[in-house]
Amino acid sequence: MLKVYSASNLPEAHLLVNLLQQAGVAAQILNTYAQGASGEIPFEQAYPQIWLEDERDKSLAETIIRKYESTPSDVEWTYCRQCGERNPANFELCWQCGKDFNRGE
Ligand SMILES: [Zn+2]
CATH class of the missing domain: 3.30.70.2350 (Alpha-Beta Plaits)
Structure with a gap:
């Protein structure tokens, strides 16, 4: 490490x-x-x-x-609709809560 x-x-x-x-x-x-x-x-x-x-x-x-x-x-940022955490715009899942950004509510 x-x-x-x-x-x-x-x-x-x-x-x-x-x-x-x-x-x-x-x-x-x-x-x-x-x-x-x-x-x-x-x-x-x-x-x-x-x-x-x-x-x-x-x-x-x-x-x-x-x-x-x-x-x-x-770097473009997007905000998770579920937990509000900031994520890079190219992420498919929220690193914080795991929400799938490509899926609707
Ligand atoms: Zn989230």
Whole structure:
């Protein structure tokens, strides 16, 4: 396991993990439940962190993350009608509650 990035919020972390997975990089988010926890954890460590399952994916992951950081305005967001969470517009399921965006109410 190798930490490659600290996202500024959970939707961004999920977006990046999705981008990495599309490129075949196995990644996961850690520390997601630290946000809003009582003050025991230093603030900067409370950001959601992206960890690679295989360190050999590091350079590819960093390339993807740099590309993401250089073009943040390309990201379009949509809001889940069920839970209100922000999701990248290309997601088919809400990362928070699992709602299928392609299906009607
Ligand atoms: Zn939702």
